Amino acid sequence: MALLQISEPGQSPDPHQRRIAVGIDLGTTHSLVASVRNGAAECLPDAQGRVILPSAVRYTTDEHGRTRRAIGFDALAAQAEDPLNTVVSVKRFMGRRLADLPDAGKLPYEFEDQPGMVAVRTVAGAKSPVEVSAEILASLRQRAEDTFNDDLFGAVITVPAYFDDAQRQATKDAAQMAGLNVLRLLNEPTAAAIAYGLDNGAEGLYAIYDLGGGTFDISLLQLSRGVFEVVATGGDSALGGDDLDHVLAEAALRDGGVLTPMEQLSPHDKRALLVAARRAKEKLSTDGSVHLSCALSGEMLSVQVTRERLSELAKPLIDKTLSAVKRVLRDAKVKPDEVKGVVMVGGSTRTPAVRDAVGAFFGQPPLTDLNPDEVVALGAAIQANQLAGNNVQGELLLLDVLPLSLGLETMGGLVERIIPRNTPIPSARAQDFTTFKDGQTALAVHVVQGEREQVEHCRSLARFELRGIPPMAAGAARIRVSFQVDADGLLSVSAKEQLSGVEASVIVKPSYGLSDEQVAHMLREGFTTAAEDMKDRALREARVEAERMLEATRTALAADGDLLSPEQRAHVDALMAQIGQRCDRGDLEALEAATKALADGTEAFAAERMNRSIRQALAGRSLDQI
Amino acid sequence: MNIDADDFTLLGLPRAFALERSQLDAAWKALQAKVHPDRFAAEGATAQRVAMQWAVRVNEAHQRLKDPLKRAGYLCELGGVPVQSENNTAMPGDFLMQQMQWREALEDAGSLAEVEALSDEVNSQRRARLQRLGDLLDAQSAFVLAAQEVRALMFIDRLLEEIDIRLQRYEDAP
Numbered sequence: 001m002a003l004l005q006i007s008e009p010g011q012s013p014d015p016h017q018r019r020i021a022v023g024i025d026l027g028t029t030h031s032l033v034a035s036v037r038n039g040a041a042e043c044l045p046d047a048q049g050r051v052i053l054p055s056a057v058r059y060t061t062d063e064h065g066r067t068r069r070a071i072g073f074d075a076l077a078a079q080a081e082d083p084l085n086t087v088v089s090v091k092r093f094m095g096r097r098l099a100d101l102p103d104a105g106k107l108p109y110e111f112e113d114q115p116g117m118v119a120v121r122t123v124a125g126a127k128s129p130v131e132v133s134a135e136i137l138a139s140l141r142q143r144a145e146d147t148f149n150d151d152l153f154g155a156v157i158t159v160p161a162y163f164d165d166a167q168r169q170a171t172k173d174a175a176q177m178a179g180l181n182v183l184r185l186l187n188e189p190t191a192a193a194i195a196y197g198l199d200n201g202a203e204g205l206y207a208i209y210d211l212g213g214g215t216f217d218i219s220l221l222q223l224s225r226g227v228f229e230v231v232a233t234g235g236d237s238a239l240g241g242d243d244l245d246h247v248l249a250e251a252a253l254r255d256g257g258v259l260t261p262m263e264q265l266s267p268h269d270k271r272a273l274l275v276a277a278r279r280a281k282e283k284l285s286t287d288g289s290v291h292l293s294c295a296l297s298g299e300m301l302s303v304q305v306t307r308e309r310l311s312e313l314a315k316p317l318i319d320k321t322l323s324a325v326k327r328v329l330r331d332a333k334v335k336p337d338e339v340k341g342v343v344m345v346g347g348s349t350r351t352p353a354v355r356d357a358v359g360a361f362f363g364q365p366p367l368t369d370l371n372p373d374e375v376v377a378l379g380a381a382i383q384a385n386q387l388a389g390n391n392v393q394g395e396l397l398l399l400d401v402l403p404l405s406l407g408l409e410t411m412g413g414l415v416e417r418i419i420p421r422n423t424p425i426p427s428a429r430a431q432d433f434t435t436f437k438d439g440q441t442a443l444a445v446h447v448v449q450g451e452r453e454q455v456e457h458c459r460s461l462a463r464f465e466l467r468g469i470p471p472m473a474a475g476a477a478r479i480r481v482s483f484q485v486d487a488d489g490l491l492s493v494s495a496k497e498q499l500s501g502v503e504a505s506v507i508v509k510p511s512y513g514l515s516d517e518q519v520a521h522m523l524r525e526g527f528t529t530a531a532e533d534m535k536d537r538a539l540r541e542a543r544v545e546a547e548r549m550l551e552a553t554r555t556a557l558a559a560d561g562d563l564l565s566p567e568q569r570a571h572v573d574a575l576m577a578q579i580g581q582r583c584d585r586g587d588l589e590a591l592e593a594a595t596k597a598l599a600d601g602t603e604a605f606a607a608e609r610m611n612r613s614i615r616q617a618l619a620g621r622s623l624d625q626i
Numbered sequence: 627m628n629i630d631a632d633d634f635t636l637l638g639l640p641r642a643f644a645l646e647r648s649q650l651d652a653a654w655k656a657l658q659a660k661v662h663p664d665r666f667a668a669e670g671a672t673a674q675r676v677a678m679q680w681a682v683r684v685n686e687a688h689q690r691l692k693d694p695l696k697r698a699g700y701l702c703e704l705g706g707v708p709v710q711s712e713n714n715t716a717m718p719g720d721f722l723m724q725q726m727q728w729r730e731a732l733e734d735a736g737s738l739a740e741v742e743a744l745s746d747e748v749n750s751q752r753r754a755r756l757q758r759l760g761d762l763l764d765a766q767s768a769f770v771l772a773a774q775e776v777r778a779l780m781f782i783d784r785l786l787e788e789i790d791i792r793l794q795r796y797e798d799a800p
Binding site for chain 1: 659682686688
């Protein structure tokens with residue numbers, strides 16, 4: 001039977017075996033991967049038992065000029081000595097142009113303004129943020145595959161709720177570049193809510209307070225049984241636990257009688273002091289008082305720090321987060337007591353002063369049962385497990401909404417909104433436009449995203465042209481522009497002149513300044529195994545895809561095979577058999593063609609099945625109503 | 627059941643203006659639970675594509691029925707009288723005078739209290755007209771009159787937006 005022939009060592013031929021699906025929190029300062037094992041979500045540790053992977057990649061070249069890369073702790077350790085080639089916090093650059101980075105001058109990198117997105121110049125060449133993120137994701141993928149000793153079926157990757165189309169698309173591209181099958185992009189606050197089980201019957205407004213190492217995000221979610229509406233988001237992209245380490249270090253110097261101010265310490269001393277301050281801060285989450293000591297060149301620093309002292313130092317920072325919270329509540333026109341629950345995310349929310357202040361502000365203790373570093377990855381893992389079909393009884397269904405309005409530029413630089421924010425997705429809308437000059441044969445379409453009226457205040461997503469419109473009087477042409485947003489919030493746009501049938505379309509995708517050859521080259525250099533030949537890899541992927549298609553078809557036939565006439569069934573069987581034969585031969589193109597033939601040949605069947613499932617849904621509902 | 631069925635049939639609801647929001651939401655979620663692409667994430671690209679078309683269609687129906695004016699406009703269209711607000715401006719006779727008075731009142735209003743009073747008046751008119759609209763649609767099947775009422779209500783909603791902007795300005799001013 002076909003499926004047995006295509007199974008490889010390490011891959012199970014049993015289609016009913018559970019699929020390995022993971023959730024990945026691709027964070028600004030660190031990233032994690034989690035999976036549901038034995039019914040519970042847990043983060044997967046590396047060989048040293050650490051679950052956190054610092055989001056840092058360092059590029060070097062060896063004596064033969066080949067690119068070498070260090071990822072995570074190893075990269076971070078080299079940050080001070082090699083800042084130019086050690087990329088940290090790359091998430092801030094995803095889908096951004098140089099002009100979008102207000103403090104680019106303060107960062108230690110040499111930026112290159114490539115079309116669509118900035119790149120960082122390193123010894124190994126210009127690296128796009130997509131490529132750097134792909135390194136981090138590939139490392140996590142490897143960790144998961146090592147853990148399970150199996151290939152991954154797919155991954156759910158989290159993104160901030162405010163990420164626009166360009167940033168989401170960049171994240172998805174990075175995942176694909178890392179060889180991950182993206183089951184879904186998931187909003188980080190939504191993931192945190194899922195980890196706390198709030199998708200089960202929780203109704204009302206929930207605040208997700210996310211204080212990480214270097215960023216603060218506050219999101220307000222409206223939950224109503226499976227629908228997660230992002231009501232408002234806010235925060236401060238330059239505020240986090242690292243700032244607290246800094247003020248604690250400065251205070252320790254003062255309290256310890258060291259006369260040298262922080263800025264004048266040597267880089268090594270500064271680092272040592274910050275590490276000591278961080279440790280002291282972490283210990284103060286459980287202890288009332290700790291001893292902070294640190295060997296500085298020349299003298300020994302030794303002071304006692306109490307929890308009260310830390311709280312006092314943290315107050316200005318916490319107040320800053322609470323101002324952002326107030327702004328978000330004001331945007332949403334709600335009062336703190338209308339919020340039903342507060343979820344704490346990010347390592348910095350372990351600090352008792354933070355918990356106390358947030359609890360006092362909302363008038364209720366925040367939810368802190370789960371590890372705040374892990375909570376986003378855990379929620380993503382639960383969703384991944386469900387999407388992979390491992391949890392058949394699971395009722396979790398996330399109905400997401402569009403985070404930011406989508407529109408088109410019209411005359412005078414104004415934005416015509418086509419799909420407003422908070423529209424449930426997937427969604428499609430069309431709007432008709434016309435020509436404004438006699439004999440006009442082309443129309444420029446400029447797609448933008450944002451809430452402002454003027455084009456220059458919105459994010460430009462794509463431009464394309466509809467050409468070849470037959471000359472007619474101004475206002476006679478009927479050009480229908482259609483927007484389609486998929487379940488991940490990603491957009492595609494098409495334009496069609498209705499009278500002549502002239503058509504143009506674009507999948508909105510910012511160009512990263514990378515040609516196909518460059519991408520192929522990057523893949524060749526290898527995110528997975530350097531030795532793996534491109535062609536082998538492509539064939540392997542084609543086989544996995546063919547297997548996926550066969551498995552899906554077999555499942556469909558088992559469930560609803562009765563919808564097909566004997567002739568139709570024979571046709572599908574023949575298409576399936578063909579894939580089996582071609583898998584053996586190792587002919588990539590033939591295999592891809594056969595897979596596509598099966599996909600095309602079962603399209604009508606899939607539509608029929610869907611109709612049946614809807615009839616069942618309706619039947620089920622009327623039973624409920626009786 | 628097919629994807630081209632009208633919104634009410636699709637969601638299994640009676641074709642009427644009177645509609646319980648909770649019932650609409652429950653029908654929407656039950657249907658999305660069956661057709662959403664996430665339900666087919668483990669299946670092939672074909673199922674994904676079909677699921678996406680269905681999910682888009684179900685969301686469209688939900689969005690349209692959720693909004694009372696869109697729902698009313700849709701009922702008029704199903705009844706053979708499209709609202710066509712861009713090129714048809716026929717409105718109930720008493721309304722033309724009324725709208726001019728309101729416009730003037732908004733322009734002349736010089737205090738927060740005056741704008742608030744206007745806001746209250748327009749809002750109460752809106753409620754009354756919505757009630758009348760429901761009666762025209764559900765009891766009388768008078769689609770021509772209902773379409774006029776929809777156009778009047780669309781005007782009211784635009785006016786209320788302007789009033790809100792004015793109110794916002796008073797709130798923001800110290």
